[in-house]
Amino acid sequence: xxxxxxxxxxxxxxxxxxxxxxxxxxxxxxxxxxxxxxxxxxxxxxxxxxxxxxxxxxxxxxxxxxxxxxxxxxxxxxxxxxxxxxxxxxxxxxxxxxxxxxxxxxxxxxxxxxxxxxxxxxxxxxxxxxxxxxxxxxxxxxxxxxxxxxxxxxxxxxxxxxxxxxxxxxxxxxxxxxxxxxxxxxxxxxxxxxxxxxxxxxxxxxxxxxxxxxxxxxxxxxxxxxxxxxxxxxxxxxxxxxxxxxxxxxxxxxxxxxxxxxxxxx
Amino acid sequence: xxxxxxxxxxxxxxxxxxxxxxxxxxxxxxxxxxxxxxxxxxxxxxxxxxxxxxxxxxxxxxxxxxxxxxxxxxxxxxxxxxxxxxxxxxxxxxxxxxxxxxxxxxxxxxxxxxxxxxxxxxxxxxxxxxxxxxxxxxxxxxxxxxxxxxxxxxxxxxxxxxxxxxxxxxxxxxxxxxxxxxxxxxxxxxxxxxxxxxxxxxxxxxxxxxxxxxxxxxxxxxxxxxxxxxxxxxxxxxxxxxxxxxxxxxxxxxxxxxxxxxxxxxxxxxxxxxxxxxxxxxxxxxxxxxxxxxxxxxxxxxxxxxxxxxxxxxxxxxxxxxxxxxxxxxxxxxxxxxxxxxxxxxxxxxxxxxxxxxxxxxxxxxxxxxxxxxxxxxxxxxxxxxxxxxxxxxxxxxxxxxxxxxxxxxxxxxxxxxxxxxxxxxxxxxxxxxxxxxxxxxxxxxxxxxxxxxx
Numbered sequence: 150x151x152x153x154x155x156x157x158x159x160x161x162x163x164x165x166x167x168x169x170x171x172x173x174x175x176x177x178x179x180x181x182x183x184x185x186x187x188x189x190x191x192x193x194x195x196x197x198x199x200x201x202x203x204x205x206x207x208x209x210x211x212x213x214x215x216x217x218x219x220x221x222x223x224x225x226x227x228x229x230x231x232x233x234x235x236x237x238x239x240x241x242x243x244x245x246x247x248x249x250x251x252x253x254x255x256x257x258x259x260x261x262x263x264x265x266x267x268x269x270x271x272x273x274x275x276x277x278x279x280x281x282x283x284x285x286x287x288x289x290x291x292x293x294x295x296x297x298x299x300x301x302x303x304x305x306x307x308x309x310x311x312x313x314x315x316x317x318x319x320x321x322x323x324x325x326x327x328x329x330x331x332x333x334x335x336x337x338x339x340x341x342x343x344x345x346x347x348x349x350x351x352x353x354x355x356x357x358x359x360x361x362x363x364x365x366x367x368x369x370x371x372x373x374x375x376x377x378x379x380x381x382x383x384x385x386x387x388x389x390x391x392x393x394x395x396x397x398x399x400x401x402x403x404x405x406x407x408x409x410x411x412x413x414x415x
Numbered sequence: 416x417x418x419x420x421x422x423x424x425x426x427x428x429x430x431x432x433x434x435x436x437x438x439x440x441x442x443x444x445x446x447x448x449x450x451x452x453x454x455x456x457x458x459x460x461x462x463x464x465x466x467x468x469x470x471x472x473x474x475x476x477x478x479x480x481x482x483x484x485x486x487x488x489x490x491x492x493x494x495x496x497x498x499x500x501x502x503x504x505x506x507x508x509x510x511x512x513x514x515x516x517x518x519x520x521x522x523x524x525x526x527x528x529x530x531x532x533x534x535x536x537x538x539x540x541x542x543x544x545x546x547x548x549x550x551x552x553x554x555x556x557x558x559x560x561x562x563x564x565x566x567x568x569x570x571x572x573x574x575x576x577x578x579x580x581x582x583x584x585x586x587x588x589x590x591x592x593x594x595x596x597x598x599x600x601x602x603x604x605x606x607x608x609x610x611x612x613x614x615x616x617x618x619x620x621x622x623x624x625x626x627x628x629x630x631x632x633x634x635x636x637x638x639x640x641x642x643x644x645x646x647x648x649x650x651x652x653x654x655x656x657x658x659x660x661x662x663x664x665x666x667x668x669x670x671x672x673x674x675x676x677x678x679x680x681x682x683x684x685x686x687x688x689x690x691x692x693x694x695x696x697x698x699x700x701x702x703x704x705x706x707x708x709x710x711x712x713x714x715x716x717x718x719x720x721x722x723x724x725x726x727x728x729x730x731x732x733x734x735x736x737x738x739x740x741x742x743x744x745x746x747x748x749x750x751x752x753x754x755x756x757x758x759x760x761x762x763x764x765x766x767x768x769x770x771x772x773x774x775x776x777x778x779x780x781x782x783x784x785x786x787x788x789x790x791x792x793x794x795x796x797x798x799x800x801x802x803x804x805x806x807x808x809x810x811x812x813x814x815x816x817x818x819x820x821x822x823x824x825x826x827x828x829x830x831x832x833x834x835x836x837x838x839x840x841x842x843x844x845x846x847x848x849x850x851x852x853x854x855x856x857x858x859x860x861x862x863x864x865x866x867x868x869x870x
Contacts, residue, residue, distance in 0.1 A: 249775045
């Protein structure tokens with residue numbers, strides 16, 4: 150590997166904490182268009198060798214979602230969200246990335262395509278030094294599926310004896326004590342996090358990127374422009390519900406996720 | 416440059432008045448449509464069908480140049496130089512100002528060694544500003560072939576081939592195996608026509624070939640980066656000095672071979688002749704000094720077809736990969752016994768974007784990706800790592816950097832495309848022979864290294 154995972158982890162987190170450029174190859178794996186802006190919009194410009202892997206197209210299969218967002222079809226909604234992402238990336242990083250790949254899974258259906266997603270992640274993550282993705286926290290089932298898929302892909306690479314990147318996390322959202330919480334991680338003992346206050350310029354950029362995700366205005370109103378947090382990804386036991394929080398999408402849905410995880414692991 | 420054309424006996428079909436074939440019927444009485452139909456058949460490999468149409472076209476429209484010219488090209492490709500010369504003469508007589516006929520005639524005459532006649536043909540070109548540069552380039556090609564005739568290029572190619580420093584495929588495999596076993600640095604680079612365009616300086620030999628050389632540089636820049644904007648950029652020109660330094664420093668250098676020289680001179684290729692010959696002119700002086708060994712620049716194909724790459728991949732040494740194929744590293748990693756230690760992506764050669772498909776990498780290889788890749792290669796020591804490098808001209812610099820950091824670098828060129836199921840070169844048309852998971856021949860004598868052989 151160009152750099153071992155432990156060193157990569159330290160260097161990426163150290164550079165982010167210091168708000169300095171990160172010259173290592175870093176992949177950002179997000180479940181939906183806009184997750185990148187929410188989780189790391191303020192620091193993304195520091196990632197000089199960025200691979201963006203977008204797992205879903207942001208449009209659920211149920212046409213009611215497209216209609217509710219003002220689009221005639223699911224495809225039109227997906228195309229709009231792709232366009233919004235392009236606009237947001239232009240604001241956040243001036244469109245400068247090393248590579249971008251769209252897996253184009255329908256929004257909400259990541260669990261149905263986990264085997265394919267993991268295989269593709271194996272292909273894509275072997276080329277980077279570190280990967281940033283969602284935590285497994287019970288906030289959104291696609292987020293939890295993304296966390297699992299990255300963990301599983303890295304496990305497979307390591308099992309092959311091949312290069313596996315350092316796994317890192319950005320924040321999304323979860324529920325704690327009945328309250329929605331954004332911009333924070335669920336506590337994970339022994340997993341230190343770094344807190345990166347946004348400079349006024351970074352906050353302005355993030356706000357402008359939020360505005361680019363025009364179809365998500367309502368949801369994005371729940372997120373602010375406070376500090377961004379990052380940490381090494383714990384090794385999750387996905388046979389158990391996310392530790393310490395509530396499962397926002399319900400335990401029944403989580404049971405389905407668990408079965409999908411188990412099928413891929415086996 | 417076109418691929419090598421197998422030499423055929425002079426065809427008997429060209430003067431026969433066969434019954435009109437399907438293509439001619441489709442073309443009706445329109446000579447332009449007939450030419451297109453013939454070209455379509457020719458490109459599909461139906462040479463007889465194409466020839467039948469063109470022969471009919473010559474018979475019905477003898478006063479037009481198209482049929483004669485296209486039939487001459489067919490004859491030329493089939494190795495019938497005399498017949499081609501006759502048809503080109505008829506085409507020129509039919510329309511002395513037809514541009515395509517003149518261009519092809521110059522190349523046909525030059526390829527046949529009739530340089531004075533080729534030179535004479537140039538005077539027939541329209542004297543428009545647009546054609547002056549073309550005439551200048553063709554004139555310089557003829558002058559180049561006069562200054563550096565095929566005999567000289569063949570002598571240089573034979574000097575390499577007959578040198579004790581020339582390695583066959585098995586010897587190259589053994590040298591790679593030795594380097595891995597000894598944990599010593601190794602670099603195998605290949606110099607094709609693209610590198611040849613940059614090995615020579617447009618101002619050398621009094622600048623007499625400047626237009627030709629610059630055109631070849633622009634052409635290859637278009638192939639690599641989709642633009643010729645780098646042709647005069649100082650940083651890219653500076654890179655040439657670093658490229659030239661990789662050649663004597665390499666362990667093995669793959670260069671043009673006599674059969675290829677014969678082909679390029681026979682078709683008077685405006686890029687193939689100077690580029691291939693200039694590679695030889697550059698490397699042959701190294702034979703009298705301490706320096707690299709040599710092999711053919713098709714060694715990457717031979718290393719695959721002989722099973723050598725398969726054996727090296729399975730030898731237990733960690734593998735590094737530089738290519739434009741996002742899925743290739745993981746495909747290598749899935750092979751039992753292959754451990755991928757590092758994989759670096761570069762944007763594809765822009766000429767082949769349609770073939771290679773979406774890689775998700777915007778921009779071109781130089782300068783952005785080049786700077787990133789160099790930075791990552793410089794990040795650690797590569798001793799004991801076998802790097803497979805498929806990155807064109809800039810790949811030579813990567814090989815040099817890897818070897819400078821203790822690693823073993825092998826320039827596998829278009830094999831990476833073939834392993835990814837993409838036929839980017841004529842030689843890869845039969846992709847089934849180049850499958851990554853294809854069964855490879857057993858090791859010859861079970862040899863992996865020259866030391867094993869000695870044992």
